[in-house]
Amino acid sequence: MPALHHRSRLAIAVVGTAALVLAASDSAVMADIDPAVLQAEAARIEVIRAASRCAVSIFAGDAGGGSGVLVSPDGYALTNFHVVEPAGPAMRCGLNDGRLYDAVLVGLDPTGDVAVIRLLGRDDFPHATPADSDDVQPGDFCFAAGNPFLLATDLQPSISVGIVSGIHRYQFPAGTILEYADCIQVDAAINPGNSGGGLFAETGRLIGVNGRASFEKRGRVNVGVGYAISMNQLRNFSGLLRGGRLIDHATLGATVSSSADGRVLVSDILQSSDAWRRGLRYDDEIVALAGRPVRTVNAFKNVLGTLPAGWRVPLAYRRAGRRHDIVVRLAGVHSAAELAALVAGEPEPPRGGPGPDAPRLPAPRPADRSRPSAETARLPESIRGLYDPRPGFVNFHFNAVERDRVAAVIAKSRPAATAAAWEFAGARAEGGRFQLRLADDEALIDLPTGISRIDPAGDLAADSGPPGSGGLLAALAIWRQLVRSGPTAVGGTTYWGTAPLDPQVLAAGFAAELIDVLEVSVSGMTAQIAVNAGGVVTQMELWTNADAEPCLVRFGSPRPDDPRGLPTRFDVSRGDEVFGTFIVEPAAEGQP
């Protein structure tokens, strides 16, 4: 390492001297040059300098290597699945400060060809600032920073410059699982080894992660056609990836095709899908998905490819001239076992028809591709205590990290003297009054239709009451336990990831706010609980079983003067049915 350090300093010295020679040689030369040109040059040098600082050169020994890009001061970096897949859970990463850092695998999105790793040893890593990749236009200048042909043995990344050639490109999986949806096409040189490196805008902001290129008859080198995974897609998945998950991509449960007149029509749909439940049928014309217009099958696939399974997204369709707007929950494409098999390296039969010019991946690897298996590979000292593979998780250690982070935010927001029993009373917008009592020994709701009661300490699944709610009392009991006692008090709690609180905000693209979601499994039921940055639970959904319509509860903001910080209303619905809108009255009168 000292030798490398020395060499990089030498390189800097050489470059620096050359620059000095240039600067000092002929001042008249500089005077001839339009100041705007000099400014452009200076700006470009600065952008390249910043991009180089956060560029990661990944070395995976015999398994090859590639590139990455740091996105947080505590060392989280983005790269490609196909770069880390042969490397195993531990890798060595170089930065242009001339130092090598240990890194550990955090999360994988095999379909999207994305991986998150964490570099260890610092909390002040230089990192890139993301930008809205939907603002990118063909003709924009861009930079790729990375480790092409694994040349960065001195840990200095290579920079290639180009323009954006195309946006919203769709690249078929082409015989692999890796699907590049909504990607950015560039003519900056993307060669084997550039995979996983950052694509930067002229402003120096990160707009994507390079990962693929069109190769055909000219050998596996740049032909001016590279593809980067868009920053907006990366952002949608980053919460799940940081949670150490093995991530799946989404399906609507319906396929679409072009009609003769160019409309995008539903050509097949599963009756078990949420889309069917919400009313989508054969031959409906898809108009928009997640707030983006859909005019071609490619556009539909582009939008879908950027969305994680499990999210609820707005869908607009047209039938008989009338537009319908619904919100649909996306399902996973693969089963958990299928995903695990994919990551274990078992080939998947190709899905879409790979074209004759199916692009291949730039993954430089030595001939010997023996992968360290879980049994044979001994964990390096560097990642001891930081790596915990479990079914469904790439590295559960980081799930616990995220879960505990959210728990800490909830705990901070929780008023110290929360009453043992939470009591709410008020009017139901649909008519009548209600009373709700949540305590350690009972959860009770009194409605005009009758009283329902469960024992929070007993089997929550014993009663999915009140009738028609889909498990409202169980949901509220879990909510109270989570908020009062923290995630370890309620069954198995994991960090799910991030999701838009309101599906409609997805129309804002990069600006859409995503919030943390915890997942609780208890008594065969599953609950997903959305927690905002202030530690307040804003929404939860409860499934009494996997195929059931969930009970959705949205919590109204607490009154500022309420020391308990409890919600002022509950909006409860199930599927398309509103169960009730409960307006809580100030608790002054009946509360102890």
Added chain:
Amino acid sequence: MSAWIRSLVCLLVGGWAVLTMGAGTPQETIRSAARKVVKLYGAGGLRGLESYQSGMLVSPDGTILTVLSTVLDTDEIDCVLDDGSRHRATLKGVDPRRELALLTIDAADLPAFTLEPGGPIAVGTRVIALSNLFGVAVGDERVSAQRGVVSAVVPLEARRGATEAPFTGDVYVLDCTTNNPGAPGGAVVDSQGRLVGMLGKELRSTASGIWLNYALPTAELDRGVRAIMSGTTGSVATDASPFDARLCGLVLVPDLLDKTPPFIEAVLPGSSAATAGLEPDDLVIAVGGRAVASRAAVERELGRLAAGDPVRLSVIRGGRIVECDLGPRPAAKE
């Protein structure tokens, strides 16, 4: 030294500034020029033969210029415009020598390039290539844009025989990988969006294995379009074969050797050769400025010309070079 540095600095930052500070931004140039580029889908799809290529609109009523290729070997050529609309295209005519084809679609008021045969483009000019490369843009997705520099203006067959193309005139060699599958027929424009040329078919040097990135100049496109419109292009078969010099009134010495020197044996009276002042015993050294070393080469060069193209011979007579214009080349005999 200082001049060297000056050019280095200009190279380093000049191009950047030119593209970022031009009258139109590159984004605007691409946006407006891409509206004149079309995606074409036809025959192919077999190993190594793409079923798609690019084309450019050259008239508002739907005339499309593209390269002559196997993609057009079908009655069902589909043309997708920038707005994603799909049209059935009809082959109107071809120029086999320049390997150009004109198609038409039934449309009106389309944005189109004008084939102004302006001055030659200087080496070093910054250009943007717009094409349907690799077929990655479908439907209403915009064609791909790549930026580069005209790095040379040279005859396409600079290394004689190294590339197999009937066209032998000057082309613009580009410094970027523009001539990918699907790119032939794409537009090359300058920073103002003016047409510089058209990406030619994929050509690989048989000598070095290197793929060539090049564009046919606008002036050549203009000549090709006019030849097609006036019906003066021959068919592929007759044009590729040697042209009988007697049709111009020239009787060359009998072709007995591997490289029979192209001496004129006789000039037919009343022929264009006679009018041009050619005489027996003149030695032909060039056809249209292109050196010919044998009798066979003369007839081959004449064959490369399209019917109607001007025929100009350079001959040696009494130790001096004499230039003779024979007027338009007649059509080859069936």
